[in-house]
Amino acid sequence: MKPFFTAVALAVMLPVVAIAGDTAQVGKPAPAFTLKDETGKEHSLAQYKGKVVVLEWTNPDCPFVKRHYTAGTMQKTLAGFDAKKVVWLAVDSTASNAAEKSATWKKEKGFTYAVLQDASGTVGKAYAAKTTPHMYVIDEQGVVRYAGAIDDDPRGNKKEGITNHVKGAVDALLSGKPVPAATTEPYGCSVKYKS
Template sequence: MKRVLTAVMLTAALGVAGPAFAADTAEVGKPAPAFTLKDEAGKEHSLAQYQGKIVVLEWTNPDCPFVQRHYKADTMQNTLKGFDGQKVVWLAVDSTSSNTPDKSASWKKGEGFTYPVLVDAEGKVGKTYGAKTTPHMYVIDEKGVLRYAGAIDDDPRGKNASAVNHVKTAVDSLLTGKPVPAATTEPYGCSVKYKS
């Protein structure tokens, strides 16, 4: 009991916020934190502009071997192709501290995908969402509520031909009005290279 009281008093003394802090961070089942970022071409994208659509956020880094494997296999592109473009938006986010719009544009052109790469070199949005790995995936419903956070699939090593694509499952569930079966999974990949 004495230890618990000490911990509570220490938390209060340090000014560590409780629920007010949680409102500014991503939590499944709660409204996703708002953001505005520019893409590789300098165009602004805000979460608010996609209200009414399902939004998939993909934290990425072209230098990460896990990301390279998924792009070689077209995992992200094929997942997106299976969705109705009028109902689902896919945004890649690169929070690598050394990233620039030119690097993102060059990578996008080389890989041949069409969705925007949002540049978050300051890492503010990545930290708000708690993005830990590349890839780290988030699915936000039409009302702006975060419904899934975790891995793209259940196959970290890329050796399972019958891997479960968690993002596809989450989006399909939302499109059919069903609850997402696994709202969180453990993300895998390289650590996000945030500014120190």
């Protein structure tokens, strides 16, 4: 009887292990994807090989995202990078999101990068994105080098001394140095996946 229960337990556990192995992990190749942006243009991770890619999970209705966009956190961070070497893509895995909503929000906030439409949540789940914002930095070879929060100011009450983890990761990669903190705890609203 004992070997039977062990076999059943292993059979039940195997799919979980397989799924976990397919999600984004620091030091491993980033899960491939192709998504359309708010204008209908397709973007695939493969097309950006040779550049550092920043993925930002977002939801314009989330108070944390609103705070960062009002403060210009994402826009200022991107502005500090060489556009020839770094690509920034927002990904909206909110089940109720629509391309028109993303386009309106993008126009209101005045940023230029694409808002990828992932209402099915497939890509968000492949990356194990938990919060908005949840940030990933992928190196020129397509390997995840950072996953976590945009910065170390979850409540937005620091006046100075804020560590921008994404800036630190990108700067390190561009200068051939190790990423200072490969993972941090993301904060924000939970990603509103399709149930």
